[in-house]
Amino acid sequence: MDVNDKTLKALTTALNFREMRQELISSNVANANTPGYKAKKMDFEEALARALDVDGQMQMNVSDGRHHTVGNGGFNNLEPEIYDNPNGVVTENGNTVDVEAEMATMAENKLMYDALVQLINKKMGIMKYAINSEK
């Protein structure tokens, strides 16, 4: 168990992305009545799954040995996908925000954020326990 291990990096990266998602949701909610505003959605799960390659199922061709292949844990350059929510219902002033859907997404995001923090704590906890065990 290494302080730099892949899982810990994955958890931290997921935390960062969920923070960004919260900001996007706040923006959608605040602009729920702004004319012409289009609700935005953010996806990071695919990019993270590719970087993790948990099952060893994904393959990627690399032209240079120094390039990151799949699953190498190249977490620093992950880009989320931000796009207009295609499920938005357009009101007559051009706004596509569905406040209830944003609330639901926000609740799920918060729950997963809490779960990730707890998992990080558990991992750190076991490391600290191992360090602290005497004799």
Add this chain to the structure above:
Amino acid sequence: MDLLSSLRISSSGLAAQRKRMEAHSSNIANAQTTRTAEGGPYRRKEVVFGSEPARESFSEILEGELAENAQTVHATEVVHSDKVIFKHDPSHPDANAEGYVAMPDINPMVEMANMIEAQRAYESNVTAINTTKQMAMKTLEIGR
């Protein structure tokens, strides 16, 4: 930090909805006002919202990954409606020669609906702020 930016965005939403409430409650209160400082009946007020990128400086926009996708909202202008309806009421002190009074075109039902909407939008922004704040507090728990 993204969470601080979230707080700024949500509080801009709160401010905008509050201005909207002010406008519509002013409309309701002045539904029968025929004399104003500018002369003529009260004119119905409505706020128009506009959004702009949340990051304040351009360098922040370039660095932040959300770029201009996260927007704060502002009540950019207050629009005064010029519509006036004429009621026939010869006994009114402000009646004109034919006995018609110029009254503001305010429908209380519409104003109430707008106020309820503004209240709900305000509440959803408050929920967003609370969630953001809880996420920040949870972050502080890492390693405890």
Add this chain to the structure above:
Amino acid sequence: MSIKDISGFQRTLGNADAKGWSQKVDNDFGGFKIETPGVGESGKAKSFGEFLQDSLGKVNDMQHEANTAMEKLASGESQNLHETLMAVEKADISFRTMNQVRTKVLDAYREIMKMQI
């Protein structure tokens, strides 16, 4: 309780005898192998060292499973929050248990080394 009933007890106790039970299970379930501690790969009695190594391997496997579960949760591949937390908790407990065993083994070793020959 009259003396007559003890024979029933004796039969029950006979069935509960470990050796007899494991033989019965092997016979009854055919190909289903139950891992009986004390029998190693070579068929001879397993040493404590081998037993410990197996256990360490299992603890390590559980850690890997927990890591995999966490990665799947973070990347959204799995929606099972409870399964992930269970896997993490299992790894946690098994690690702590193994640590305690390690402490006890070390204590026993020191105790033995202290003995005057």
